[in-house]
Structures are given as structure tokens and as C-alpha cells.
Amino acid sequence: MKKIYHILIGIALFSTAGCSCSKTEEGTATGDPSLKVNISEKTVSGDAGSFEIYITSNTSWQITSQADWITASPESGEGNRSVTIEYEASETDRSGNVRISAEGTTPVVISVKQLNRTFTNPISPWTMPDPYIVKDGSYYYVCKAMGNGIGVSRSTKLTEIQSSTPKVFSAPSAVSSSVWNLADYWAPELFHIDNRWYIYYAAGEGKSNVGSYDTQRTGVLRSKSDDPTGDWEDMGMIFTGDEEDFKKVTVGDNSTNNVDNTVYAIDMTTFELNGQRYAVWSGNRSREDGSKQDIYIATMSNPYTINSPRVEISRADQPWETITTSNSINEGPAILINEEAQKLFCVYSCNGSWTTDYRLGYLMLDMKTGDPMNPDDWTKSPNEVFYRYDGNKTTDSIDGGVNGVGHCSFTKSPDGTEDWIIYHTIRTSDGGWSDRWAFAQKVNWNEDGTPDFGEPAGWGEPLAVPSGEIL
Numbered sequence: 001m002k003k004i005y006h007i008l009i010g011i012a013l014f015s016t017a018g019c020s021c022s023k024t025e026e027g028t029a030t031g032d033p034s035l036k037v038n039i040s041e042k043t044v045s046g047d048a049g050s051f052e053i054y055i056t057s058n059t060s061w062q063i064t065s066q067a068d069w070i071t072a073s074p075e076s077g078e079g080n081r082s083v084t085i086e087y088e089a090s091e092t093d094r095s096g097n098v099r100i101s102a103e104g105t106t107p108v109v110i111s112v113k114q115l116n117r118t119f120t121n122p123i124s125p126w127t128m129p130d131p132y133i134v135k136d137g138s139y140y141y142v143c144k145a146m147g148n149g150i151g152v153s154r155s156t157k158l159t160e161i162q163s164s165t166p167k168v169f170s171a172p173s174a175v176s177s178s179v180w181n182l183a184d185y186w187a188p189e190l191f192h193i194d195n196r197w198y199i200y201y202a203a204g205e206g207k208s209n210v211g212s213y214d215t216q217r218t219g220v221l222r223s224k225s226d227d228p229t230g231d232w233e234d235m236g237m238i239f240t241g242d243e244e245d246f247k248k249v250t251v252g253d254n255s256t257n258n259v260d261n262t263v264y265a266i267d268m269t270t271f272e273l274n275g276q277r278y279a280v281w282s283g284n285r286s287r288e289d290g291s292k293q294d295i296y297i298a299t300m301s302n303p304y305t306i307n308s309p310r311v312e313i314s315r316a317d318q319p320w321e322t323i324t325t326s327n328s329i330n331e332g333p334a335i336l337i338n339e340e341a342q343k344l345f346c347v348y349s350c351n352g353s354w355t356t357d358y359r360l361g362y363l364m365l366d367m368k369t370g371d372p373m374n375p376d377d378w379t380k381s382p383n384e385v386f387y388r389y390d391g392n393k394t395t396d397s398i399d400g401g402v403n404g405v406g407h408c409s410f411t412k413s414p415d416g417t418e419d420w421i422i423y424h425t426i427r428t429s430d431g432g433w434s435d436r437w438a439f440a441q442k443v444n445w446n447e448d449g450t451p452d453f454g455e456p457a458g459w460g461e462p463l464a465v466p467s468g469e470i471l
Contacts, residue, residue: 033059033104039455046116050086053110059102067096070112090114117471118462119159122425122437126163130187130267130332130407131422131438133158140411141228143190143199150188150201150221152228158411158420158440158466169221169232171203180237180256181219182206187267187332187407190228191303193277197223198303199232200279202266205256214290217258218265218281220304235304240265240283240296243309263287263310265296267407270303271335273344278372279306280313280346282331292316292328295348295363297372313375314363316350320384321361324352332407336419341449342367346378347385349406355431356403360386360423364450386423386453402456403429404436410443415468419443421453442466 038054055061057079063072069088077083085098094114101107124131132143139154142161151165172179183206191198204215220235237258239245245261268281277300285292295314301307316328332349346363362385363378370377388403404426411420421443424436441463444452457463 033057033102035059035061035100035102035105035108037100037108037110039110046089046091048087048089050084052082053085054080054082055100056080057102057105059104061100061102064099064101065096066099067094067112069094070096070098072098087112091116115464117465119465120460120462121439121441121457122459123159123422123440124161124438127434127436128161128438129424129433129436131424132187132189132409133161133411133422133440134190134192134409135411135414136192136228138414141190143188145185145188145201148183148185148203150185150199152190152199154229157469158414159469161438166229168229169199169234172234178256180205180215180217180259181234182209184213184216186216189269189409191270192228193270193303195226196303197226197228198270200238200268200270202268205259212290214264214287215256215259216264216266217262218268222304237262238265238268238279238304239306240281240298240310245309260287264290264293267332269333269335270300271337271344273367273372277303280333280335282329282333282348283310285312285315291326293331294328295330295333295346299373308373311373311375313346313372313378314348314380318361318380318383320359321350323357324355327352329353334408334410336362336410336421336443336451337367338445338449338451341445343449344370344372345451347408347410347451349408350384352431353404353406354433356388356426356429358404358406358426359384359388360406360408360453362451381450385451386421386456388425388456402439402458404431405456413442413466413468414470418467419445419451420466423456425456427459 035057042051060078062076071086073084096112098110099107134141140158142153144151146167148171149167150169151167153162153165155162171182181203184204186202188199188201199221202216202218207213218238220238221232222235224231241262264284265281270279279300280297282293283296284290294312296310297313298306298310299308314330316322316330330348330350334347336345336347344365344367347360351357362381365378388405402425408421408423422440425439427435441457446452
């Protein structure tokens, strides 16, 4: 990747006025004056340009630029409306403020800082659905499905994925029809556990063979050394069934014998809490009903063996999860931990992955008192927490906004001080599975310890590089 020098405009919103009076249907206060702005952070290039902010208010307001290189249009108004913030080009770092005020409210101060190191999304040089990146030591490892197999590459930068990915595992030969993992490799995830690497992946007998994806199950690979780009061994299908099926699965069996004693299982991830390792995945409620996909959890005796029946911890039961009415989908669980707040988040995707309504929600667990195996100890986010952003983006096939945002993973900045989300978005506005690309952006944290994902970055929109990333 070429060195890119752009300008970061970071916008930190301070306090907004509250109101204890009644609300209209649109949520605008009908009594005391109120004022708020939608953007908390924005990054732009070093060239002259503009971006939009949206003011929500029930009164008149004024905008004052406190920097001669920033202007607002209009500079005053009333009620809810968009405002264009324009900025001049610069090759040097500088800072300034924009003040938005309304009588009877606390002003909103937008702190603007220009920096000269940025990157742009997508970070993948090719389409990359269900992106997974993990930091280990000084390297970032990318794990991806490659046809009927899995590839692993590495880079010294989070923002640069290598243009070629060596294949580390290929599907077994189709000579024997009794092999379960012949085709349809999906969403592999890579973990470094006790000096070995493990890959959890979904595969099946192949839709072309059985006419559907009903045979998709989860398998586990283990590295033969401490090098994830080296040789691997197949540890077989992992158990993903209910109480009545628990003793019927043979660990390490790579035949189709286990398919009837497990349930459809994809997108497996893992985490450890208080010395116990857990597996979390998306599965059907039964082998007979493939229209409902929920989030399940189970305990593990080692990284390749589940030793308990599965427990459901989430299903699509909220309006924002059920926009795709023909299916009930919770999938793509990813673990994000706030060590300081001692909160663990299982961030998942909902609605159809082939639609522009794909989005993220989360389940929250108190790490001090919560039991991961108790569904009542998980708290679902009241709304989606990351959703498509249309903004000023066009809706043609070249740049269709930021649609179908979902199936994420999390990693750290090079210096370990920042959390970053890696996710895919669909390039076109009409959905589909064929044009999904990997994006990255920083995760911020709210005062209550919950993650603030903000709005998805736009195509080619400059963002500040991760902390500690070198040129």
C-alpha cells in the first residue's frame, strides 16, 4: 500500500442539553429547548472538501467557526436539518473548534484536529466476506475461506492485508461420499491457544450434492507447530447438539456419522472466562427447521472438544432483528471485552446477510457475576449498534453507500491501546453475497462501559491509522 497522507478531522462532542418534558412522535421536545448533533467523529482527506452534520433541535440555533479554515452553511437555522461543514486543504497539523449553540441549551463544541496519517477502506485488495483478523505478537493474521479450503496470511499492519493468501488446508477428496466436510467452507476463525493454533470453520457435504446447506457443521483444525502458516491437522467435526445427542458423537470422527447427531452450526468462536473455555456459534433450533438461526453456547474441555449440550442465549425477537421476515437470524458471534469495566460482549449479526438490512447487535455479560451458560445473565442491546450508513453516498453500482454491515471480528491496535472492529459491507445497494469487502475502524467506549461503534466509514473515506502503526 502506498503511503497516504491525508487529514484527520476528529470531532468530539461534548454535553447536550437534556429535557424532561413531553416528546412528539418524532422525538423532538415540545417544552424546554433542546440541541444535539449526530456526529461524534469525522475524518476527511487533506484536499479541500466538506461533510454533513445533522442538528436535532426544537428551537433556533447558531454555528460559530473558531478556525478560519472551517466554515458552516448555513450558519444559523431552526429545528432539525443538515448542515454542511467545509474545510480547506492543508499539509500541516492544526486544530480548531466549531461551536453550535441555542438559547437555553448547553452549546455543542466540535473539536477539529487535522493529522497527516490515514488509511482508507476497504483494507482488503479483493472481496472478503466474514473477515477475520487476529493480532499475535507483532503480526496480524488474516484467516479466510478459499474455495473448498482455508488460507492464512500475515502482515505487520492492521490496515494492509496481503494481496496473496497461502492455502493451509484443503477439503478432503470427494472419493468417499462419507466425508462430511467436502465443500462450502465458511467463516473460518483463527485462535492461538496454549502454543498451538486452532481454526474453527463451517463446511458440509456440499449443496450441489444434497440440494441444500442443511449439512453445514463446524470443524476444528490444529496447527502442527506454533506457526499458523505451516502444516495443520484435521481434528474432525465438533459436537453442536442437544442433550439427547450429547453422547452419540465420536470426537475426531470425520465421516458423516455425526451429522445426524448434531445440528446445523456455523460461525463458531471461542473465549475463556475464569479458567473455563466456551464455544459460541450460530445454529438451527432443530435439524428439521432451517429457517431459524439462534446463538448457542457450550463449555469445552479443550480447544477441539465441546463437553456439554448447547444452550441458546439469543434469538431474533426484536423488531430491528426481524426485518428479513422470511427468516429468523442471529449469526456471526464475535467476542469483545472491556477489561476495565469487566464486561464481555458477544456482538452478533442479524437479518439476512444477503440484504442491505444486515446489522449488528450485542449480548452483554458481567464478567464478575455472570454465568455464560445462564441465558438470563446475558443482556441484549436495546437496538442495533452498527448499521448501514447511506449519508451522502450514491446508490449506484459503483458506490452504493455502506450496506449489509455485519459479520465482524475484533482486534487491537499495534500498541494494544485501541480496540478495532473488522467487518464486511456490500458495495452495491441491491444486496447479494458476491461483492462483500473488509472494512476496519476504531471502537470507542461509552461511560457505562458499552462499545460505541459510531457510523460505518464510507468507501475511500480517510481514517486515522491505528495507534502505534508505523509507515
